[in-house]
Amino acid sequence: MSIHISARPGEIAKTVLLAGDPLRAKYIAEKYLQDFTLVSSTRNAFYFTGAYKGKVITVGASGMGCPSIGIYSYELFTEYEADTIIRIGTCGAYTSELKVFDLINTDMAASESTFAKYAWGIEGDLIPHQGKAYEMINETAAGLSMQLRQCNIHSSDIFYRKDPNIPAVATANNCLAVEMEAFALFANAKHLGKTAATLLTVSDVIPTHEKISADQRETALLPMMELALEAAIRI
Numbered sequence: 685m686s687i688h689i690s691a692r693p694g695e696i697a698k699t700v701l702l703a704g705d706p707l708r709a710k711y712i713a714e715k716y717l718q719d720f721t722l723v724s725s726t727r728n729a730f731y732f733t734g735a736y737k738g739k740v741i742t743v744g745a746s747g748m749g750c751p752s753i754g755i756y757s758y759e760l761f762t763e764y765e766a767d768t769i770i771r772i773g774t775c776g777a778y779t780s781e782l783k784v785f786d787l788i789n790t791d792m793a794a795s796e797s798t799f800a801k802y803a804w805g806i807e808g809d810l811i812p813h814q815g816k817a818y819e820m821i822n823e824t825a826a827g828l829s830m831q832l833r834q835c836n837i838h839s840s841d842i843f844y845r846k847d848p849n850i851p852a853v854a855t856a857n858n859c860l861a862v863e864m865e866a867f868a869l870f871a872n873a874k875h876l877g878k879t880a881a882t883l884l885t886v887s888d889v890i891p892t893h894e895k896i897s898a899d900q901r902e903t904a905l906l907p908m909m910e911l912a913l914e915a916a917i918r919i
């Protein structure tokens with residue numbers, strides 16, 4: 685047991701899919717995993733371990749923001765010896781070149797967050813995905829004939845802000861979309877020599893205010909979940 689996850693040793697798989705929302709983790713387990721068990725529900729951050737096409741996988745919740753995913757991913761990597769974490773989440777597009785439902789495989793995450801510097805002495809505002817999961821996701825998408833965009837994204841600490849302009853760290857690093865977690869996940873993986881990727885579905889296009897509607901949400905994320913699972917079994 686770690687501080688924030690109450691699974692017993694051996695109950696977390698080597699490959700973990702992390703969604704922000706615990707109910708999304710539950711949905712994935714119920715829809716896709718065979719013989720799954722709830723292995724942690726501390727703070728209602730559910731973790732389920734089960735089999736996808738015969739391979740044992742854990743799916744759980746990261747919460748929102750760098751501090752939260754920083755805690756969960758660190759404990760998964762160090763206390764439970766997870767090797768690979770694939771974050772699956774949503775993002776806001778900074779450009780109307782992207783459309784709602786588009787899938788993004790994150791090349792590098794840029795942030796004004798101090799997480800990497802103060803946690804691990806990692807300087808700079810840009811951290812790449814770590815290890816081979818990113819390539820495996822690209823190859824899997826190609827094999828499934830799924831459209832997948834590779835680009836840098838902004839991991840923001842802020843959801844609501846006064847200034848409507850795209851933040852400087854995002855323009856300076858050519859970030860096409862914004863989410864709130866990849867930077868800390870990549871920082872932990874870099875420090876620990878582990879593997880981490882972030883797969884995102886565009887849920888809103890900021891300049892046009894286009895959004896996935898409430899009734900589209902149920903199905904909008906299915907291609908991303910399926911791609912993450914198919915990539916996970918190849919890692």
Ligand code: HPA
Pocket residue numbers: 774775776840842843862863864887888
């Ligand atoms: N900002 C941050 N994270 C997000 C957004 C956003 O606009 N949309 C989806 N995740």
